[in-house]
Amino acid sequence: MNTGIIIGIVIAVVVILALIVAGLVLARRRRISLHDDEQTQVVDGSKPQVDRSGGYKASSGFSFSQGGAASGTAVAEPPEPTVAPTERTEVDGQPGVGDDASVPRDSERRGITNVTLPDTADVETADTATTDVPTADTGTTDSSATATAAPTADATETADTTATAGTTDTAGTTETAATTAESALTSESVPLDEDIDSSVTTPLFEEIVESVGESPDEIIEEIEDEEAAATAPPRDEIEPTAGRLGRLRGRLSRSQGAIGKSMLGLLGAGDLDEESWEEIEDTLVMADLGSATTEAVIERLRTELATNPVRNADDARALLRRVLVEQLHPEFDRSIRALPHADTPAVVLVVGVNGTGKTTTTGKLARVLVADGRRVLLGAADTFRAAAADQLQTWGERVGADIVRGKEQADPAAVAFDAVAKGIDEGVDVVLIDTAGRLHTKTGLMDELGKVKRVVEKKAPVDEVILVLDATVGQNGLTQAKVFADVVDITGVALTKLDGTAKGGIVFNVQEVLGVPVKLVGLGEGADDLAPFDPEAFIDALL
Numbered sequence: 205m206n207t208g209i210i211i212g213i214v215i216a217v218v219v220i221l222a223l224i225v226a227g228l229v230l231a232r233r234r235r236i237s238l239h240d241d242e243q244t245q246v247v248d249g250s251k252p253q254v255d256r257s258g259g260y261k262a263s264s265g266f267s268f269s270q271g272g273a274a275s276g277t278a279v280a281e282p283p284e285p286t287v288a289p290t291e292r293t294e295v296d297g298q299p300g301v302g303d304d305a306s307v308p309r310d311s312e313r314r315g316i317t318n319v320t321l322p323d324t325a326d327v328e329t330a331d332t333a334t335t336d337v338p339t340a341d342t343g344t345t346d347s348s349a350t351a352t353a354a355p356t357a358d359a360t361e362t363a364d365t366t367a368t369a370g371t372t373d374t375a376g377t378t379e380t381a382a383t384t385a386e387s388a389l390t391s392e393s394v395p396l397d398e399d400i401d402s403s404v405t406t407p408l409f410e411e412i413v414e415s416v417g418e419s420p421d422e423i424i425e426e427i428e429d430e431e432a433a434a435t436a437p438p439r440d441e442i443e444p445t446a447g448r449l450g451r452l453r454g455r456l457s458r459s460q461g462a463i464g465k466s467m468l469g470l471l472g473a474g475d476l477d478e479e480s481w482e483e484i485e486d487t488l489v490m491a492d493l494g495s496a497t498t499e500a501v502i503e504r505l506r507t508e509l510a511t512n513p514v515r516n517a518d519d520a521r522a523l524l525r526r527v528l529v530e531q532l533h534p535e536f537d538r539s540i541r542a543l544p545h546a547d548t549p550a551v552v553l554v555v556g557v558n559g560t561g562k563t564t565t566t567g568k569l570a571r572v573l574v575a576d577g578r579r580v581l582l583g584a585a586d587t588f589r590a591a592a593a594d595q596l597q598t599w600g601e602r603v604g605a606d607i608v609r610g611k612e613q614a615d616p617a618a619v620a621f622d623a624v625a626k627g628i629d630e631g632v633d634v635v636l637i638d639t640a641g642r643l644h645t646k647t648g649l650m651d652e653l654g655k656v657k658r659v660v661e662k663k664a665p666v667d668e669v670i671l672v673l674d675a676t677v678g679q680n681g682l683t684q685a686k687v688f689a690d691v692v693d694i695t696g697v698a699l700t701k702l703d704g705t706a707k708g709g710i711v712f713n714v715q716e717v718l719g720v721p722v723k724l725v726g727l728g729e730g731a732d733d734l735a736p737f738d739p740e741a742f743i744d745a746l747l
């Protein structure tokens with residue numbers, strides 16, 4: 205082979221290599237970076253934590269406002285829902301609406317029971333009864349009742365324990381007290397709040413003291429000793445809300461990516477043909493944005509791209525972010541109306557299908573409010589599930605909030621009513637009422653929920669009705685939501701279990717369909733895993 209041919213081959217190889225390298229460099233420059241955020245260490249106080257989120261963090265803490273009054277801020281009221289409220293929806297036959305949620309976790313499954321609620325006349329009677337004749341029914345209380353009810357319940361308990369041991373005279377005396385309480389219970393009949401355990405402690409105690417003729421101080425001392433010895437669950441330290449936001453990072457990991465990766469990839473690919481637009485549409489629908497929001501997003505993207513073509517990864521991300529944030533209505537008022545009125549506490553009703561996280565959300569919210577310096581009273585109006593009131597009571601003990609609870613199967617409206625009555629009497633700032641989870645196909649039960657609200661409103665206006673929705677049930681959750689919206693005027697949504705779904709897009713759809721803002725998001729089972737919803741932070745976590 206002569207030298208000329210060899211030189212020619214070498215030059216050709218060099219040119220080909222140069223072309224390949226140049227091609228790779230250009231391709232790399234053009235490609236939009238869709239890197240998975242590495243797990244980074246987020247230091248929260250002294251505890252390092254793994255951040256898997258891509259950075260969901262609310263830019264501010266929780267915001268509370270007063271119900272019924274103008275908030276004074278430049279935030280907009282939500283528009284009318286885009287989907288007109290329908291007749292009560294029957295969804296029999298549809299897959300899984302609330303089904304997963306209805307599987308009991310910590311208690312035996314019980315049937316749904318229709319509860320006869322008092323008519324208006326009864327309610328008025330109850331009003332009087334609650335205020336004027338705090339009954340001896342507290343005595344029927346399981347000794348687990350409430351912190352406030354402790355003296356009464358414990359009096360009974362002490363009597364039982366000590367009498368068995370047969371050690372002191374006091375036992376006998378206190379036993380008499382318990383017996384007196386019992387007989388008072390059986391003989392007295394008080395309408396409506398006959399099942400209420402708490403809120404009636406002191407008068408009953410006085411009755412007992414009178415009847416046994418013993419010094420109140422002596423009895424109180426004994427009870428206090430017993431209480432001190434009792435193994436009460438330790439009260440949690442409540443950390444300031446500002447400190448917890450960092451910890452919430454890392455919880456949206458599974459919501460992240462569904463929209464971001466494919467959307468940015470498509471947008472970054474330059475000119476979009478119809479096939480690409482269809483792919484974008486599919487991505488949005490798959491992420492649970494719903495058809496109305498999907499159409500709106502695509503229209504906005506088309507308009508924007510026509511005037512401002514995307515040139516690089518940053519452009520694509522910024523455009524998508526802007527369009528998605530816009531669709532989440534950042535102008536909505538997302539404050540929780542939990543600030544007291546001049547002479548009544550704020551009343552917050554927590555509603556939703558069973559298993560969505562109502563009790564947990566109520567507890568977490570109580571925690572936030574207590575941390576904010578508010579005096580909170582809990583109303584355990586979920587009388588259908590045996591463990592629900594216990595669960596709420598545990599939350600109350602952890603955060604330092606009293607609770608009003610009823611016996612299992614007690615009248616939920618009566619419990620709610622009594623909670624508000626007690627809240628007014630004691631001058632608390634806010635009463636949080638946890639209602640029973642119920643399947644919306646049971647029309648009677650939905651009507652009952654409406655009655656709970658109406659009965660409570662005999663005492664004080666309901667400032668906030670928070671619908672708790674489980675993000676993992678996706679679109680089906682909206683069928684539930686619409687039925688609740690028909691029955692009680694929902695003022696905000698708490699979207700729970702966002703940590704367990706890859707379909708964070710449900711947030712868009714919820715707001716669009718219900719016309720109410722998502723105010724809170726649940727990001728885990730922990731006590732502090734509740735965050736105020738912040739559209740910008742949320743989109744940042746999605747992209």
Ligand SMILES: Nc1nc2c(ncn2[C@@H]2O[C@H](COP(=O)(O)OP(=O)(O)OP(=O)(O)O)[C@@H](O)[C@H]2O)c(=O)[nH]1
Binds near residue numbers: 557586592725727
């Ligand atoms: N992963 C996760 N789990 C949650 C969240 N919120 C609640 N849960 C869990 O969901 C389950 C149901 O929560 P509950 O608060 O009992 O639900 P509920 O709506 O009160 O249920 P009922 O009393 O039956 O109506 C519990 O195991 C909670 O710990 C959340 O944001 N993320």
